Amino acid sequence: MRLDDYNVMKGMLSEFRQEVKGIDIQLQADMERIRDIDARLKAFRDAEPEDFKVFSPRKMETVYRDEIEKIREEKSVYENNDRELKGKKEFLIKYIDKLESLVKCRRKDSFLDKEEAEELHDTCMRNLEQLVKKIEQSSVQIVSNPIQARQDFAVIGQSLKETVDKMRDTVWIV
Numbered sequence: 001m002r003l004d005d006y007n008v009m010k011g012m013l014s015e016f017r018q019e020v021k022g023i024d025i026q027l028q029a030d031m032e033r034i035r036d037i038d039a040r041l042k043a044f045r046d047a048e049p050e051d052f053k054v055f056s057p058r059k060m061e062t063v064y065r066d067e068i069e070k071i072r073e074e075k076s077v078y079e080n081n082d083r084e085l086k087g088k089k090e091f092l093i094k095y096i097d098k099l100e101s102l103v104k105c106r107r108k109d110s111f112l113d114k115e116e117a118e119e120l121h122d123t124c125m126r127n128l129e130q131l132v133k134k135i136e137q138s139s140v141q142i143v144s145n146p147i148q149a150r151q152d153f154a155v156i157g158q159s160l161k162e163t164v165d166k167m168r169d170t171v172w173i174v
Contacts, residue, residue, distance in 0.1 A: 006103070013099040016092050023089045030078045030085075037075040044068055128164045132157050 044064050135153050142149040 016096045020092050023085050027085055030082050034078050037071055040071055132160045
C-alpha cells in the first residue's frame with residue numbers, strides 16, 4: 001500500500017468519526033425534543049384535577065384531540081428519525097472499526113518516503129553504535145566489582161547490537 005492510499009484511509013476515518021459525532025449531537029437534540037413533547041402530553045393529561053376527570057362527561061383527550069394528535073405525530077417523526085440515525089451510526093461504526101484496524105496495521109509498517117527512511121536509518125544507526133561504544137568504554141572505567149560490571153555492560157552492548165540489526169530489517173523504504 002502506498003503512502004497516498006494510507007493518507008486517504010486516514011482522511012476517510014476522520015470524516016466518518018465527524019459524521020458519528022454529528023449523529024450523536026442530532027440524537028441528543030431529538031431526545032430533548034421528545035422529552036419536551038412528553039412533557040406537553042403530560043400537561044394535557046394532568047390539566048384537570050382527578051375529581052373533574054372522574055365526574056366530567058367529557059375527556060381532555062376529546063377536547064384537545066387535534067393538538068394531542070399533532071404532538072404525537074411530531075414525536076413519531078423524531079422517533080423515526082432517531083431510528084434511521086441509529087442505523088446510520090451503526091453502519092459508520094462498522095466501517096470505522098475496519099478502517100482503524102487497517103490504519104493500525106499500516107502504522108506498524110511505518111510508511112516513510114525514501115529520504116525520510118534513509119535519514120532515520122542513518123541517524124538511528126549512528127546513535128546506537130555510539131551508545132554501544134560508550135557502554136564498552138565505560139565498562140573499563142568501573143573500579144568496584146569490575147567483573148560483574150563488564151558482564152552487565154557486555155549484555156547491554158549485545159542487546160543494543162541486536163537492536164541495531166532489527167532496525168536495519170524493520171525500516172521500510174516506500
